[in-house]
Amino acid sequence: QLQLQESGPGLVKPSETLSLTCTVSGGSISSSSYYWGWIRQPPGKGLEWIGSIYYSGSTYYNPSLKSRVTISVDTSKNQFSLKLSSVTAADTAVYYCARRAVAGLGHWFDPWGQGTLVTVSS
Amino acid sequence: QSALTQPASVSGSPGQSITISCTGTSSDVGSYNLVSWYQQHPGKAPKLMIYEGSKRPSGVSNRFSGSKSGNTASLTISGLQAEDEADYYCCSYAGSSTSFGGGTKLTVL
Numbered sequence: 001q002l003q004l005q006e007s008g009p010g011l012v013k014p015s016e017t018l019s020l021t022c023t024v025s026g027g028s029i030s031s032s033s034y035y036w037g038w039i040r041q042p043p044g045k046g047l048e049w050i051g052s053i054y055y056s057g058s059t060y061y062n063p064s065l066k067s068r069v070t071i072s073v074d075t076s077k078n079q080f081s082l083k084l085s086s087v088t089a090a091d092t093a094v095y096y097c098a099r100r101a102v103a104g105l106g107h108w109f110d111p112w113g114q115g116t117l118v119t120v121s122s
Numbered sequence: 123q124s125a126l127t128q129p130a131s132v133s134g135s136p137g138q139s140i141t142i143s144c145t146g147t148s149s150d151v152g153s154y155n156l157v158s159w160y161q162q163h164p165g166k167a168p169k170l171m172i173y174e175g176s177k178r179p180s181g182v183s184n185r186f187s188g189s190k191s192g193n194t195a196s197l198t199i200s201g202l203q204a205e206d207e208a209d210y211y212c213c214s215y216a217g218s219s220t221s222f223g224g225g226t227k228l229t230v231l
Contacts, residue, residue, distance in 0.1 A: 037220075046125070046225040047160075047168065047211050060218050096167060100220075107156040107215040108173035115167050 002027040004097050004113035012091075012120050018084040022097030022113060029078045030055040035100040036080045037109060038071060040093040048093075052100055053080055087120045094118075126151065126212055126223035133229040139200040142226045144212030145193060152193035156215035159188060159197045162225075163208045171210075172197060204230050 008020035022036070029036060037052040051061040053071045061069050065084070073080040084091060094117050098109040127145040134140040144157065151157055157175045160168035170179055172188035175195060185200045195214070199206055207230040212223040 039222075047213075047222040049213075049220040049222055052220065060220075062219070101173075103154070103156060103215050106158070106174045106177070107154075107213075107220070108158040108170055108179075109160070109168070109213065110170040110179065112167040112169075 002099065002111055004099065004111060006095060006097050006113045006116040008116065008118070010117060010119060012087055012118060013122050014088055014120055015086055018082070018087050018091060018118055018120070020082045020095055020097075020116065020118070022080050022082075024078045024080075024099075029073065029080065030075050033102055033105055035060075035102060036073065037098050037100045038082045039096045039098060039109070039112075040091075041096070041115070042090075042093040050082065050084075050095075089120050092118065092120045124221070126214060126221050128210075128212060128223040128226045130224070131227045131229065133231055134199075134202045135231045136202050136204065138202050139198060140202060140228065141199075142197045142210055142212075142228070144195040144197070144214075144223050146195070146214055146216075146221065147193055150214040150216035150221050151190065151195050153217075154215045155190065157188070157190060157195040158213045159186075159195075160211045160213065161206075161208045162211065168211060199228070202230050206230055 035052040038050040068085045070083040094115040096115045098112040159172040162168045176188040
């Protein structure tokens with residue numbers, strides 16, 4: 001059974017870079033059928049797609065965050081990572097990683113990691 | 123890229139049916155049959171309930187169904203149960219991007 005687990009600091013200072021890693025277990029990240037995505041949810045608010053990456057390294061980013069976001073993949077470790085620079089309090093959220101089917105297979109997100117709360121505060 | 127539009131809240135009594143709408147544009151919902159729906163209980167990760175507009179993953183109750191007309195997708199829950207009380211989000215493929223709806227809180231009265 002495929003599982004995803006987010007890890008990284010729960011507290012980041014304003015203007016610094018938020019860094020999270022998602023570890024995939026129970027399956028290979030190098031599948032041609034899936035992308036791997038990051039989604040966030042500010043407290044009490046809705047879901048926001050951050051971006052997605054293919055095992056080859058091809059990426060798609062939310063235009064509203066593109067200038068600050070970098071998503072990378074390490075197939076040897078079965079992990080992918082998120083970096084969000086110049087963070088402010090508005091970036092405080094629960095960050096989820098999830099597997100995303102390619103468009104030809106339906107473009108759905110499943111499974112999801114349990115999520116990790118990142119707070120931006122000095 | 124704009125968020126898809128969902129009603130903030132809907133409610134229904136046990137046994138009744140409710141429908142949640144998800145309105146996008148000709149660049150996302152209207153152009154692709156790639157709308158998915160997610161259920162989220164408080165403090166939990168979202169769960170996939172419907173994909174490709176109307177398909178149910180294995181294990182999801184057949185009380186959940188989806189449809190699409192033009193730029194609007196819909197999720198219908200029939201035979202409402204207390205456990206259906208949750209937030210629901212739609213999501214659509216938009217070419218090189220992905221859009222989520224703002225979410226709808228379902229209250230079972």
